[in-house]
Amino acid sequence: MPADLNPNTPTHEDLPSLPRDEDGPVFREPWEAQAFAMTLTLHEQGHFTWPEWAECLGAEIAAAQAGGDPDLGDTYYLHWLKALEGLVASKGIVSTDDLARRKEAWDIAAHTTPHGKPITPPEDA
Amino acid sequence: MSPHSDSGHDDHSHLSDTELRVRSLESLLTDKGLVNPEALDAIVDRYENKIGPRNGSRVVARAWVDPDFKQRLLENASAAIDSLGYTSTQGVDMLVLENTPTVHNVTVCTLCSCYPWAVLGLPPAWYKSFPFRSRVVKDPRGVLQEFGLKLGAGIEVRVWDSTAELRYIVLPERPAGTEGMSEEALADLVTRNSMIGTEKAANPKAGKS
Known part of the structure; x- marks a missing residue:
């Protein structure tokens, strides 16, 4: 887990690194x-368990951090989407090739x- | 809104790389009969407009006025919450953490921002952020202070890390001076953050911020 944090916590006015929002x-x-709703739907249909999903998402977030993403919450759904693409591929629901062609x-x-x-x-075009 | 602006060809439509990925996945899943766009819209509508921290506020207010319900909530949160009609779709267990004069609870998901959606809606950006997820574990008092919550040395702070199977909700202390208030009025004092544990329930004189 994370280990590079400043223990001398400044006040939040000094700290843009802790993003805040109201009920935005x-x-x-x-x-x-859309990405969120697709994930819920596939889970409800039993294509994967929630722990399987959480593991994928956690791995994507960790990989993004390792790649330099400061991970302030604004990129959360990018990680989410990547995790979903990976999971549908590994479960044989939608292959990476099909996805690339459709894209x-x-x-x-x-x-x-x-x-x-x-x-x-594109199918109807 | 979209980061995609690579050319002067503005006479044609553009979709960002991310939008293209989402559309592709959605259309492939639709072709396979696994999702349908209207049902997706309904899910989004539910989470944007119908499920929110208000559900959790009502659960807390009920626990404040009804000792039997509170007992059931602490013993089997999922069943007690279901009995009020708020059901989690992920089939995960929930645990309610009671704040007392000597114990303050705060919840986090260090791995992937698991969150008790059924009662709190979707999480705020800061909850999903790395600084919160990591720092609240290492220095909970410091983080709580940034939220304006200063806790005396005599109060034990407990940090609970959610998992895919178990989500936490904090049962904040009922504020002083709220005797005789209606359940509905009490629910107005229960903020989203008070159920995550980054603040206390609102003071009845000040109202919910």
Whole structure:
């Protein structure tokens, strides 16, 4: 576990490193909410247990920290998404290759859609 | 909002790399019949608008006015909370930690920010942050002081690290001067942070901040 902290705790005015919020938005962007809801749905269907999920998420967070992420809470759902991608792949639900191919298709769909028009799913395009 | 702005081609739509990943996963799962977008929206709506710390506030207020309920809550939190209609979807156990004049409890998840969603909604950003997760374990008094909570040397501080199987909720002390207040009014004093343990329940004169 973490071990590089300053024991001489300054007051919170001096401490931007402890992010605070009131009852602000729980999701900062729609994709965070989508990633959250997909995880809950797959768990409720029994594709993985909650301890399995927590282990994946914890591992992603630890890896991000090791990679230099200060991990202030704002990148939480990025770790969440990465953990979900990893777990659906390891459970054989959606392969990494399928994901990459679909992403490419979505990217093309987005780039060929005029601004202001809804981006249609690549399957229907 | 999106970090993606790599070109001057503004006549076409752009999705950030992250948005593309989420859309891809969602559309693949939809194709396989594992999720449907409307059900996902309903989950999001539930967590954004319906589940929140208010549920926990009602649990605490009930425990303050109903000794039998409090007893059940301390013995089997999940069952007692279920009996009020607030059910966790993750099937995890919950444990209620009672603050007393000599013991103050604070909860954290050092690993991945597990949180008692059913009663507190989704966690605030600081709860998920590394500084909180790590420092509250090493120096709980210092962290609590940053939250404006100064605890005397005679008060023992206990830090509880959540796991995927077990989540904690703090039962804050009922503030003095609240005798005769209705359960509903008492619930207004129970802040989200008081149930995480980073503050006390609000003073009835000051109200909830």
